[in-house]
Amino acid sequence: MSERALAEAVDLTRTYGGIRVLEEVSLSITPGITTVVGPNGSGKSTLLGVLAGAVEPTTGAVRYAHEGNADDGNDKRIGYLPQRVPFRDEFTARETLGFYAALVGDDPNAALADVGLADAGDKRVSTLSGGMRRLLGIAQATLGDPAVAVLDEPTSGLDPEMRERAFRAAAGRASDDTAVVVSSHDLDLVDTYADDVIVLDRGRVAVAGSRDRLIDDYGVDDVKGLYRAVVSDRASAESDIDTGDTDGDEGSKGADETTSESVHVTGVSDR
Amino acid sequence: MSRLLADIGTVFRRELVTVRRTPGYVVLAVGLLIVLGGLAAVGGGGGTGFVPAVVDFLLPTEILVPLLAIVLGYRALLTDTTSGEFAVIRTYPVSTVDYVLGVLLARIAALVAIVGVPFALVGLYVWLTAAPDTGIFATHSGVDSPLLFVRFLAFVLLFGTAYLSLSAAVSALASSRRSAIALGLLALLVGVLGGDLAILRSLSGGASPSEISGLLALTPNGAFRGLVFEHVIGVAFAPDGGFVQTGRAVGSLVSWILAGIVVAVTTLTYAAGVDVVVERTQERLGEY
Numbered sequence: 001m002s003e004r005a006l007a008e009a010v011d012l013t014r015t016y017g018g019i020r021v022l023e024e025v026s027l028s029i030t031p032g033i034t035t036v037v038g039p040n041g042s043g044k045s046t047l048l049g050v051l052a053g054a055v056e057p058t059t060g061a062v063r064y065a066h067e068g069n070a071d072d073g074n075d076k077r078i079g080y081l082p083q084r085v086p087f088r089d090e091f092t093a094r095e096t097l098g099f100y101a102a103l104v105g106d107d108p109n110a111a112l113a114d115v116g117l118a119d120a121g122d123k124r125v126s127t128l129s130g131g132m133r134r135l136l137g138i139a140q141a142t143l144g145d146p147a148v149a150v151l152d153e154p155t156s157g158l159d160p161e162m163r164e165r166a167f168r169a170a171a172g173r174a175s176d177d178t179a180v181v182v183s184s185h186d187l188d189l190v191d192t193y194a195d196d197v198i199v200l201d202r203g204r205v206a207v208a209g210s211r212d213r214l215i216d217d218y219g220v221d222d223v224k225g226l227y228r229a230v231v232s233d234r235a236s237a238e239s240d241i242d243t244g245d246t247d248g249d250e251g252s253k254g255a256d257e258t259t260s261e262s263v264h265v266t267g268v269s270d271r
Numbered sequence: 272m273s274r275l276l277a278d279i280g281t282v283f284r285r286e287l288v289t290v291r292r293t294p295g296y297v298v299l300a301v302g303l304l305i306v307l308g309g310l311a312a313v314g315g316g317g318g319t320g321f322v323p324a325v326v327d328f329l330l331p332t333e334i335l336v337p338l339l340a341i342v343l344g345y346r347a348l349l350t351d352t353t354s355g356e357f358a359v360i361r362t363y364p365v366s367t368v369d370y371v372l373g374v375l376l377a378r379i380a381a382l383v384a385i386v387g388v389p390f391a392l393v394g395l396y397v398w399l400t401a402a403p404d405t406g407i408f409a410t411h412s413g414v415d416s417p418l419l420f421v422r423f424l425a426f427v428l429l430f431g432t433a434y435l436s437l438s439a440a441v442s443a444l445a446s447s448r449r450s451a452i453a454l455g456l457l458a459l460l461v462g463v464l465g466g467d468l469a470i471l472r473s474l475s476g477g478a479s480p481s482e483i484s485g486l487l488a489l490t491p492n493g494a495f496r497g498l499v500f501e502h503v504i505g506v507a508f509a510p511d512g513g514f515v516q517t518g519r520a521v522g523s524l525v526s527w528i529l530a531g532i533v534v535a536v537t538t539l540t541y542a543a544g545v546d547v548v549v550e551r552t553q554e555r556l557g558e559y
Contacts, residue, residue, distance in 0.1 A: 014550075015550045015554055017550075017553070018550070018553045018554060018557055049358070052362060053360070053362065054355075054358035054359075054361065054362075055363060055543075056543040056544060056547045057547070058547055058550045058551055058554065059551070075364060076362060076363050076364055078362045079360075079362060080358065080359055080362045082355045082358060082359065084354075084355055086354040086355035086356035086358075086359060087354075088289060088349075088350075088354075089290065090292045090357070091285075091289075092287070099281065099284075099285045100359075101361065101557070102277075102281040103278060103281055103363040103364065103365050104363060140359065143358075144363070146362075164343070260370065265279065
């Protein structure tokens with residue numbers, strides 16, 4: 001593992017029913033914001049699930065910088081927000097975070113305030129908007145100051161203002177010793193916030209590295225241009241860009257299809 | 272150790288809040304109270320004392336308590352796994368054992384309220400209305416006593432906990448609500464009928480009747496029934512007992528509780544690994 005890496009994936013492959021969703025993926029996660037982009041079905045959610053430990057790879061492994069530390073096992077080292085925010089509807093936002101905060105000795109009120117939900121603490125999860133749920137999810141994932149926070153499409157199904165807010169909240173957690181890994185179809189926000197970019201295509205890493213270096217290398221203006229340049233199925237990539245929202249999440253269907261520039265649903269959900 | 276207890280307590284409190292906010296459970300408790308009250312009224316237990324009331328309750332208890340325990344437990348662990356929240360919980364420093372124990376203990380507390388309170392209320396009713404003097408706290412056999420009903424209640428809760436633990440195992444094994452219901456009903460059917468049928472089959476197959484008490488204690492229903500006969504009903508009219516070996520019956524119920532916990536923890540811990548082994552096998556087979 002390189003000196004700066006907080007996590008390193010080596011030859012990750014994941015199959016479902018014999019079909020390869022992720023294929024021999026190797027990459028390093030360094031401090032800062034790492035964004036994972038790619039067409040629907042390219043394996044983003046699977047990769048993030050594997051990084052978070054929620055999905056076991058068929059072959060390969062993820063190594064973390066904290067492994068072997070004396071206090072390993074007593075602290076939360078990885079934060080995870082799945083694509084579908086899973087909290088119990090009957091709990092309030094504060095109760096939800098209170099449960100998780102109690103497991104790591106953190107302050108739920110401070111976490112709510114960090115994502116701008118201080119006034120919504122007493123609202124039940126079932127009454128929160130999709131955006132507020134995702135902000136709650138981001139607050140949960142970053143409780144206990146994990147070295148790596150993995151956020152699967154935190155802007156999915158949100159209006160432009162909420163997308164910006166969610167991305168800003170996620171980016172606010174990245175630091176010199178903390179990595180935030182975010183998957184997103186919103187290439188404008190990715191371009192604004194990403195330190196590193198990973199482009200997945202058909203389960204493989206099409207390209208990965210520093211945003212600035214990749215844009216220079218490919219002679220493009222931004223991440224959208226990079227995406228167009230590297231995704232193998234150009235026609236598909238062209239049709240994916242510039243329309244609307246995301247895949248797989250119930251709350252996102254039909255939302256924002258023309259509100260901002262991002263990657264379009266192709267009808268194939270990430271697994 | 273304190274960390275372990277703190278984590279179990281945190282999961283316990285969360286689960287208890289969920290149970291408290293499920294109105295259907297109150298309906299279950301009221302329903303059980305109505306059924307028990309009806310049995311006491313129809314059977315005359317309310318007028319005759321604790322032991323006759325327990326005799327009236329025994330068979331319905333063997334069906335209703337497992338049913339309620341399974342209703343309480345069949346989604347206990349499934350909810351978090353299907354919603355994806357268990358994947359989130361696993362990123363926290365709480366072990367699967369702590370998580371399962373926290374959930375199960377909260378459900379046991381709910382069982383005590385939903386099952387224990389109706390039984391206790393009916394017991395109180397019997398105490399207040401029974402014609403014979405049931406106010407004696409018996410220190411010797413042959414006398415009806417509230418202590419006998421307290422024993423019965425303790426056995427009911429132990430029996431219910433065994434089924435609750437098994438239904439927690441079902442909720443870990445199931446992949447959907449529908450499959451959890453199917454597995455829960457299967458567990459209920461096998462538990463309530465299977466044990467007795469197996470004993471009858473072994474007797475018809477040449478097993479000695481003297482082995483019945485030993486075999487009886489192996490199933491949750493048999494162990495519960497044996498304990499009730501040995502320490503509640505039998506006290507009044509068959510002080511020598513011999514219905515079941517107490518240690519064996521209690522050990523059997525505790526073993527069923529532990530078995531449920533072990534299955535639930537093992538399933539939650541290794542299910543993903545099993546899935547991967549299946550995928551690897553499938554991929555290797557595909558290569559040939």
